[in-house]
Amino acid sequence: MMRNGFALMLMAVFCFSAMEVFVKLLSARVDTVQILWFRNACQLALVTLIAAPRLRQVIRTRHPRLQLLRSIFVLMATACFFVGYQKNSLVESNAIAQTAPIFLTLGAVLFLGERIGWHRATSVVAGLVGALIILRPGTDGFSAWLLFPMMGALFYSGYALVTRFVGRDEDVWTSLFYSALIATLVLTLIVPFRWQPPSGMELLMLCCMGALGSLAQLFLTTAFVHAEASALAPLSYASLIFSAFWGIVIFDHYPDAPVYAGALVIVAAGLYVWHRERQRA
Numbered sequence: 001m002m003r004n005g006f007a008l009m010l011m012a013v014f015c016f017s018a019m020e021v022f023v024k025l026l027s028a029r030v031d032t033v034q035i036l037w038f039r040n041a042c043q044l045a046l047v048t049l050i051a052a053p054r055l056r057q058v059i060r061t062r063h064p065r066l067q068l069l070r071s072i073f074v075l076m077a078t079a080c081f082f083v084g085y086q087k088n089s090l091v092e093s094n095a096i097a098q099t100a101p102i103f104l105t106l107g108a109v110l111f112l113g114e115r116i117g118w119h120r121a122t123s124v125v126a127g128l129v130g131a132l133i134i135l136r137p138g139t140d141g142f143s144a145w146l147l148f149p150m151m152g153a154l155f156y157s158g159y160a161l162v163t164r165f166v167g168r169d170e171d172v173w174t175s176l177f178y179s180a181l182i183a184t185l186v187l188t189l190i191v192p193f194r195w196q197p198p199s200g201m202e203l204l205m206l207c208c209m210g211a212l213g214s215l216a217q218l219f220l221t222t223a224f225v226h227a228e229a230s231a232l233a234p235l236s237y238a239s240l241i242f243s244a245f246w247g248i249v250i251f252d253h254y255p256d257a258p259v260y261a262g263a264l265v266i267v268a269a270g271l272y273v274w275h276r277e278r279q280r281a
Contacts, residue, residue, distance in 0.1 A: 005227025008219045009235045015216035017242035020085050020094075021250060022209035027086035029202055033194040035209065036079060037187040042210025043217055044180035050218075051173050058173050066166050070175065071182035073159035078183075080152030087145035089253045090243035095134055095263035096149040098237065101270045102127030103157035111161060123269045130265030133258050141258065172221055233274050237267050 019039075026035055051058045061067050084093035102124050108114040131150060136142045166175055198206060223232055240263055247253040 005223045005225075005232060006235065008223035008226060009232045010238060012216045012219035012223060013236060013238045014242055015212045015219060017090075017094075017239050017246060019209055019212040019216060020090055020243065021246050022205055022212065023082050024085045024090060024251070026202065026205055026209065027082070030198055030206065031194045031196060032079070032082055032086065033187060033191050034196070034198070035082060035206065036075075037184065037191045038206045038210045039078065039213050040075075040180050040183040040187060042207075043176070043214045044184050046214040046218065047173065047177050047180055051177060058171060058177055061174055061178065062169050063166050066162055067170075067175065067178040068182060070159055070162040070166060071179045073155050073162060074179050075183040075186065077152045077155035077159060080148045080155060084145065084149035084152060087148070088143065089251070089255065089259075090247045091240060091253075091255050091263070092134060092146060092259055093149040094239050094243040095259060095266060096131055096146055097153050097156075098240070098263070098266045098270055099127050099131050099150065100153040100156045100160070101233070101273050102266075103154055104160050105273050107157050107161050120273065123272045126272075127266050127269035130262045130269060133262030133265060135262075136258060141256075172224070176217065176221065234271060237270070240267070 023035060048055065081093065081097060084096070105120055106124055109120075135146050135150075163175065244255065247255070
């Protein structure tokens, strides 16, 4: 069971990284709102199809307001990440995005009243230092576009904090359904004003992007059935390897030393947070 969980988690990370390639390729040809709409519409279609035999049960929620807040958080996170993929290299955006567990730890202290010892405080500071190494504020290497994946990490940590409450009482498919439904509805109100008819190739790429994102979500959800989320968490850092590979092979982008150094610090801080959480559990 555990091995299946690890394999499914790696497949999810790989599909997410492949999806990011399509997002970056499409961003030069298609409006970002259209890309976001396709991404969420595909997930909504997949979740609805899989949950169809028990859809009435899935759509029942005890926390409609929290589901709305959670969905807004994940939509904003996805939007920020997609802009980051468009303007930055994939590995830079992914490295900054790995600060999410650090922000989640900080948010749990500020909003959930969890205690923070010197171990966790040190890991939070180290993660932020790693992000600063990549951002390089005040130097010629600084790009304001790198702030988008950091904002995405902040929104994602908010989504994760709300999920802690929702997940206690709700089916995971309920949360997946509402996050896709609300995002699709919101984007459907905006996309007509930004719509540009895609070419045949662009439509094919959009469908591939949506399918990869939906498959990744399916693999991720199934992985949590086979293994504990805390055990799978470190495997998410494999996205840095995949994004570096795609960046070199497809976009001919070779990250410089500060990106590698900052990513190493962020990953080390994240793994330390994971280790401490496992010990506390």
